[in-house]
Amino acid sequence: MEETRDGESNARTQLIELSAEVVREVEGHRDAFLRAWPRVLPALKTMQKAGFLVVAQRWKRGEGLLDMAFCAELPIDPSQSVHRVVGRHTRADLVLRGDDCISLRHLLVTAWFEDERPVMRVLDTGTDARFRTEDGGACSAMRADGTCFVSTGSWNLMFLHTEPGTEWPEDAEEAWDRLPPRDLLDARDQWSRPNLRARAYPLLKAEQGEELGSSTQIIHLDDPTQLAQMPPDSPLAVGALFLPDRRSVRLSVQALTRGVLIGRYDRCGVDQDLLSADESISRIHLCLVQDPTGLWAVDMASTNGSRAGGHRFRSLKLGRQNELMLARSTRLRWEMA
Numbered sequence: 001m002e003e004t005r006d007g008e009s010n011a012r013t014q015l016i017e018l019s020a021e022v023v024r025e026v027e028g029h030r031d032a033f034l035r036a037w038p039r040v041l042p043a044l045k046t047m048q049k050a051g052f053l054v055v056a057q058r059w060k061r062g063e064g065l066l067d068m069a070f071c072a073e074l075p076i077d078p079s080q081s082v083h084r085v086v087g088r089h090t091r092a093d094l095v096l097r098g099d100d101c102i103s104l105r106h107l108l109v110t111a112w113f114e115d116e117r118p119v120m121r122v123l124d125t126g127t128d129a130r131f132r133t134e135d136g137g138a139c140s141a142m143r144a145d146g147t148c149f150v151s152t153g154s155w156n157l158m159f160l161h162t163e164p165g166t167e168w169p170e171d172a173e174e175a176w177d178r179l180p181p182r183d184l185l186d187a188r189d190q191w192s193r194p195n196l197r198a199r200a201y202p203l204l205k206a207e208q209g210e211e212l213g214s215s216t217q218i219i220h221l222d223d224p225t226q227l228a229q230m231p232p233d234s235p236l237a238v239g240a241l242f243l244p245d246r247r248s249v250r251l252s253v254q255a256l257t258r259g260v261l262i263g264r265y266d267r268c269g270v271d272q273d274l275l276s277a278d279e280s281i282s283r284i285h286l287c288l289v290q291d292p293t294g295l296w297a298v299d300m301a302s303t304n305g306s307r308a309g310g311h312r313f314r315s316l317k318l319g320r321q322n323e324l325m326l327a328r329s330t331r332l333r334w335e336m337a
Contacts, residue, residue: 185218
């Protein structure tokens, strides 16, 4: 089934693997920030809630700025998280066009408050390309407690933390200089998350020249585990997902923290052969992902949608039991252990 919207085809979904000789040239994060700032500043000033603004910019030497896009804001409420899909699909929250190494649903970005701190997580959806953090390291899953920068393909992505009333400078150079430094850590050897130091926000209210004694902590996490099926008697299982053929898949905290993908693509963790019987299901249709605010079912910008209780949702907080309808006819049931 070819997925379309407004007559535009999204059929080409296979990620193009770049050979060792092919290098995607990406503008440096500082240069991208300075170039984008005149358009970013008005958007930051209009944000009514604390959260993140995600800015994407694509640039090529000799051709200048090729494309620039803003996703919807990521305003965070104290009791729930917010989720955004980034990719080439026209239904994504942030659409990255013009680069074949970007898949239709390439990244899932989530954000929430934790101990009064804004925290965000970027999850690759099982692609071979990964994304790169500011130090150039390839990464499949990342957590940050403030402003940070990544690149994927030929796109620069800026995740800018802001709060209402933050005094953003008009001058781009001054704004860059006053961003908190970014500390990169590696937690891929242990899936449990290290504790983050408490921080005071907003940082940008410091006077010019004043020492900023805080920083954004960026943590490289384990590669996403698309499925960690647990033995029936395992105490580590969070719950079970019951499939249309009445089989169940038991899922661990680790798998759900990394994100469990559901759909017809072989990148998905739940039996894609079974789900392929329903061609109305998107290749990557749903993601089950856990954060400190709870366990969420996130519709991955699917063509035919996801429903619970007869109502379509983009993100749904799961309880002890939930019936989910994917696309036209596939029913799943979630039961907490």
